[in-house]
Amino acid sequence: RFKSDGGEVIVTNTLIKESSNKRQDKKAILLLKNAGATVADSYQVTVCDHDKPLDKGEVGNTFTVDTDHGETFLTPTSINFTWLTDDSLQIDYDKKLRTFIQEQKANGVTIVYRAR
Secondary structure (H helix, E strand, C coil), X not given: CEEECCEXXXXXXXXXXXXXXXXXXXXXXXXXXXXXXXXXXXXXXXEEECCCXXXXXXXXXXXXXXXXXXXXXXXXXCEEEEEEECCEEEEEECCCCEEEEECCEECCEEEEEEEC
């Protein structure tokens, strides 16, 4: 939660999907961050240890995108994960998404991106 212009804005996270590496020690989580009427929804990807639960206030540490003012939609197929190795993750995403964060490495995992 945070305050904006004196009013309280409630931010919620919704788990869309998660994918674990073969070794089962890391996972990628795709979450929908909904911040209400004044802030656009965003998809955020977090790469973390496999046993870490999703926190209500989780912020994506790897990849953050939105619809670029309605140019596309946020759907479960907008972003897909493929573990290339235990320490390398490919993120495929809709090229119409507007990117805010695009890290090359997160929590010891190398990230490769592919726009489609």
